Amino acid sequence: MAADGVAVLVMAYGGPGSLDDVEPYLLDVRGGRPTAAELVEEITRRYARIGGRSPILERTEAQALALGRVLGPAWPVYVGMRHWHPFIGETVERMVARGERRVVAIVLAPHYSALSVGAYEKRLLDAARGRLDLALVRSWGDHPKFLEAVAERVRRALQRFPVPGAVQVLFTAHSLPERILAAGDPYADELQASAAAVARLAGVGEWRFAYQSAGATPEPWLGPEAGAVMTELAATRKNFLIVPIGFVSDHVEVLYDVDVAYRGLAERLGVRLERTDSLNDDPLLVAALADLARSTATERGWA
Structure with missing residues (x-):
């Protein structure tokens, strides 16, 4: 003890x-x-x-x-x-x-x-x-050290691109059933607040938020879905950085859903996709x- x-x-x-x-x-x-x-x-x-x-x-x-x-x-x-x-x-x-x-x-x-x-x-x-x-x-999700840790990952990842300022930053988190909104659940608002804080710390002017990894059930899940956002923007944006702000370590939602599924989508769309390293x-x-x-x-x- x-x-x-x-x-x-x-x-x-x-x-x-x-x-x-x-x-x-x-x-x-x-x-x-x-x-x-x-x-x-x-x-x-x-x-x-x-x-x-x-x-x-x-x-x-x-x-x-x-x-x-x-x-x-x-x-x-x-x-x-x-x-x-x-x-x-x-x-x-x-x-x-x-x-x-x-x-x-x-x-x-x-x-x-x-x-x-x-x-x-x-x-x-x-x-x-x-x-x-x-x-x-x-x-x-509002702890200053968590936010700074994610912001540092964003700064580093943007340096992989020849023109960091031209990169479309896309924050993501695990989707949940839409019904949580009717119950006044704070999840969506907390995620938006964290993303906005990290964007400020990292000096990112333009960014979007999307959900990923929705469950295989017929009910509506929170959106927009990250792949749909990439598809929507691919005509004008050729460089994307996914920041999985809802996750703090490597697991299947990062290593497969982002690194395999979304990277495959990026190839089909003819765009470049990177993601921030997990905090671990x-x-x-x-x-x-x-x-x-x-x-x-x-x-x-x-x-």
Whole structure:
């Protein structure tokens, strides 16, 4: 147990560790509902294209390790995944067994939605069953160090182009069902605010925002979709930079949806597409997470 009684739990979506894991992983994502064979085959093909597995666990563990180094040994840092091992529930049992009681929980998704961060919160509360005193960081897309980390990536990426000022910057994030808007969900507004702040910091005058990676369901999802925006602008813009501001590490939505699918679209459109490097365990991101842990613990009177 931490000397000051505070542990940190970082949570991410999770992903299959091998191609054989794809079907059971999708079963968890879909809440136990079977997945159509064609969809399993398609998702398996995507993971095969990016190395045969998801790198999200090792990326999250690297972020947690770096966070632990910044916070110091008095703040044990744990990793829990929403849809694959180590599941949030598995990690909670480890924490309880080790005597942790007060926990700052941070979802590695900077922008709040009831359908995303809210789902992590529910899994955590259900797993804890009152055995942990939990302080959940619900939103942190406005943290200055996060914004500066993304802005630095934008500045670097623009230098790959011969005329940086002529590049169409396109911020993206994971789409969610449109119905969240009727419920007053802050997701879309938080994303727009983060994108605008990064654009100011990076000196980007003209930019667009779009969504990517919509689910395979018949209901409407948030748009515009990034590929549609690229297609719309391709007649007048020949250089694009995608900034996946809704994601903080490499995983299938970045390595396949951007690097394979959107790059393929760019080739068909006759335009150049680059993307910013993922933050992964960037020191500025880690510093932001450390600030969040400390300030949240202080607000609760734990530190």
